[in-house]
Amino acid sequence: MSASDTTAPEQVDEDRRDFIHIATIAATVGGAGLVAYPFIDQMNAAGDTKAASSLEVDISKIPMGGEIRVLIGGKPFFLRHRTPEEVAAAVNTDVAKLPDPESDEDRLVQLPDGTRNAAILITSGACTHLGCVPVGPAQGSVGDYGGWYCPCHGSHYDTSGRIRKGPAPSNLPVPDYEWVSPTLVKISL
Numbered sequence: 406m407s408a409s410d411t412t413a414p415e416q417v418d419e420d421r422r423d424f425i426h427i428a429t430i431a432a433t434v435g436g437a438g439l440v441a442y443p444f445i446d447q448m449n450a451a452g453d454t455k456a457a458s459s460l461e462v463d464i465s466k467i468p469m470g471g472e473i474r475v476l477i478g479g480k481p482f483f484l485r486h487r488t489p490e491e492v493a494a495a496v497n498t499d500v501a502k503l504p505d506p507e508s509d510e511d512r513l514v515q516l517p518d519g520t521r522n523a524a525i526l527i528t529s530g531a532c533t534h535l536g537c538v539p540v541g542p543a544q545g546s547v548g549d550y551g552g553w554y555c556p557c558h559g560s561h562y563d564t565s566g567r568i569r570k571g572p573a574p575s576n577l578p579v580p581d582y583e584w585v586s587p588t589l590v591k592i593s594l
């Protein structure tokens with residue numbers, strides 16, 4: 406077991422707490438195998454000193470149309486379970502007209518068998534303007550393009566996490582992640 410696989414709940418400040426869902430995260434800890442942890446644990450004093458560099462998340466827990474938000478090493482990430490309509494909107498976009506042209510397919514990491522799970526989109530949760538955490542479906546605001554909305558200065562992201570309107574200069578980055586199994590992804594910093 407490497408240190409990078411050790412995962413601990415991390416602290417979040419009060420301002421960001423509203424944006425964070427209580428989520429059950431499958432984390433590999435010591436020899437105990439998969440252990441379910443609540444995401445927020447304000448009382449975990451060791452959180453600061455045990456900042457994780459990777460996290461495994463069970464995507465089967467994400468309701469369709471919803472998302473899980475996680476912190477890794479203090480950085481926010483979104484895991485969204487897109488509806489077929491949201492996937493279609495992401496795919497049927499004229500990439501050439503985007504401020505930061507990127508196809509939806511290029512924003513999805515392949516599974517080991519070479520396929521892609523288009524329903525699951527994983528992105529950074531930090532607005533590319535000045536780093537606020539955009540709101541999404543759970544906060545009742547997905548912006549003008551159905552993805553996320555950053556209320557700090559009004560950036561709108563689509564259902565692929567691509568910037569469509571506002572001051573943000575680029576898409577929500579796709580983090581380094583891999584499929585451990587068809588229902589488990591490992592996100593690394």
Ligand code: FES
Pocket residue numbers: 532533534535536537555556557558559560571572573
């Ligand atoms: S930080 Fe998101 S729009 Fe400025």
